[in-house]
Amino acid sequence: MESNEYNLISFQSEAYTDHARLSIQPEPDTVIRVFMAYKPLDHYQEIPEQDLSAPERSGFTVVEWGGSELPLPDFQIKS
Known part of the structure; x- marks a missing residue:
């Protein structure tokens, strides 16, 4: 990310958790x-602020933390 001129960043919630199931035993009281x-960009792009x-x-x-570069040309930010 540091070598990119700009980065389009989105924190995926249901888009991620609905497709990447997690099973833990014993079952936790809280799962975060x-x-x-x-996505790397070569120019500034205005995007809506996410409500986190x-x-x-x-x-x-x-607590599970992860991330990935998505070099897809049609990658869209969901607000």
Whole structure:
């Protein structure tokens, strides 16, 4: 990412969790899953700000963090 002039960044919520199932035993009280998708750009692009909320932790908490470059020409940001 550092070598790119610009990066289009989107934090995927249901788009990620609906397609990447997670099974943990014993079952956690709280699951926090963060997946950042990005696309290198050669110019500035105005995008809508994402509405991101901070999840509340309770009891046994699992946090998953990941990300990936998506060099697809039709990659769209969902707000």
